[in-house]
Amino acid sequence: MKKLINDPQDVVAESLEGFALAHPDVVQVHTDPLFVTRAGGAVPGKVGLVSGGGAGHEPLHTGFVGVGMLDAAVPGAVFTSPTPDQIAPAIAAADGGAGVLTIVKNYTGDVLNFETAAELADADGITVRQVVVNDDVAVEDSLYTAGRRGVAGTVAVEKIAGAAAERGDDLDAVAAVAQRVVDNVRTMGLALTACTVPHVGGPSFDLGDDEIEIGIGIHGEPGRHRVGLESADALTEKLLTPVVDDLGLTGGEQALLLVNGMGGTPLSELYVVYRRARALLAARGVAVTRSLVGNYVTSLDMQGVSVTVLRLDDELTALWDAPVRTTALRW
C-alpha cells in the first residue's frame, strides 16, 4: 500500500486537522467528539442541517458544511458510520432553535447510529426530523436487501435542503423539500478498480484488470454485475438507462445531470461520460438545465464514476441556484 498517511488509525483525525487549518473562515472542527460545524456556529432561528457517514467519501460530507448547505457534518472512521455520541452533539451544535434535519444515506450502520442519536437529541429537547437518501438504482429487488443505498444524489439533497433552510423555511418544509429531492433523484455507478482502505492495506474487493463492476455503492460493494472492458459511451449508457427508466423521466422534462468521480478518475474522463449522458438524455427529449461534474462523493482512490439525474422543477432549480459557500461547492 502506497499512501500519504502516517498511521492508518490517524488518517481521519489528521486530515480534518489540515482541513480546519486550511478553511478557518468556513468551518470549525471539533475533536472530542469529532464533528465539523460551519464557522460561527448555529444560526438562530434557522433549521439546522446535519449529515454524516464514514470518512473516505470526501468532499462528502465535511466539504459541504457552510452557508447554504450543511450546518454540521459527522465523519466516522474510514467507510464506517459515526457513533451516536458524535452525532448527538453535532445535532445540538447545529440547532438554532428551529429544529434539525438529519440527512442520512441508506446504509444499515448510518441509519442505526443516526436514529439512536436523534433519540438522544430528542431527550435533550431538540426536534429532529430525518430523511434517508436512497438514490442508487443498482440495488434490484430492494425488498430483499437492506434497501437502495444512498450515494451521489446526497449532494443534491444537501444543497437544495440547505437552500430551503437558508431562506427561512421551517423544519417541516425543509424536510418536505429534502424528501422531494430524494423522491426525484436516481444514481448508478461503476468501478474500474477497487480502492485501498488504509486499515485493510489492500484492495477493498477483487476485480480483474479486464473487469468492470457495474452498480457499485460508494464502497465498491456491487449491485448488478461485472462486464468486460467496453467503451466509455457503452458504459455510460449502462449507467444512464436504468437511472432514467427508474425515474420515469419523459420528453419535455428538465433535469440536473451530475457526473461524479469516485476519486481516482481524471476529470477529462468524467467529461467524456458527461458528453454521452447528455446526448442520451437529449435523445429522450429531456432538457439538462443544470450540471455538475467532478469528484463529490468518492471512494478514496477508486477509479470509477456515477451518473445522477435529478428531475427539476422551478422551485428545485431556484434552490439549486441559491448561493452556497462551502469548501467543495460554492457559487
Place this chain on the structure above:
Amino acid sequence: MTLDAAWAVDWTRRSAASVAEHRDELVELDRQIGDGDHGENLSRGFRAVVAKLDALDPPPATVGDVLRIVATTLMSTVGGAAGPLYGTAYLRASKSGTATELGPDGVVALLEAALDGIVTRGKATVGEKTMVDAWTAAVAAAVDAADHGAPPSQVLAAAARGAQEGARSTVPLVATKGRASYLGERSAGHLDPGARSSELILAAAAEAAADAD
C-alpha cells in the same frame, strides 16, 4: 457454581483478545461480502472497553455493571452497524444481569436478552445471514442445556457450540439484511463476519466460565 462480575470481566478481556487475534480474519470475511471494516472496528471497540475496565476502581460489582460498560463503550467507539447491534445486545444483557451471581437460568436470560436486543435493533430474522443466526442457535442450545440441569459453565459451553454451528450455517445463505445483501446470490459461500465475531465472543464467555469453575 455461579457466575459473577469477575467472570464478566474475564469474558470481556478474553473477547478483546480473541477479536484482536482474529482481526485480520474478520476484515477479510467482511471484505468478501461487505466493506472490510468489521475486524478493525470491533478490535478498536474492545480495546477501548479494556482500557475502560482497567481504569475502574473499584471494579464493577455485578455482571450487569460490567456489561453496561461494554455496551456504552462499544456504542461510542465502534460505529457502523456493529456498534449499535453489539451495543444494544450488551445493554439488554446488562439489564438482565443485575444479580451478583448468575445461575443457569440467569445465563439463559442474559443470552436471550442479548439476542432480543440484536433482533430489535437490526430487524433481522434467522436465515438472513447475519449475527442473528449465531445468537439464535446459541440461545437454543443454552436453553436446552439449562433444561437438562447443566451448570452455568456448561450452559455457556453449549451456547458457544450453538453459536459456532449457527455461524457455519450462514455460509451457504444468500444475505437479505445488512451490507452483504447488496451482493445477492454472490453472498452465498461466505461466512458472515458478524456471525463469526459473535461466535468468538460466546466462545470467550464459555472459556471464562470454564476457568471460573
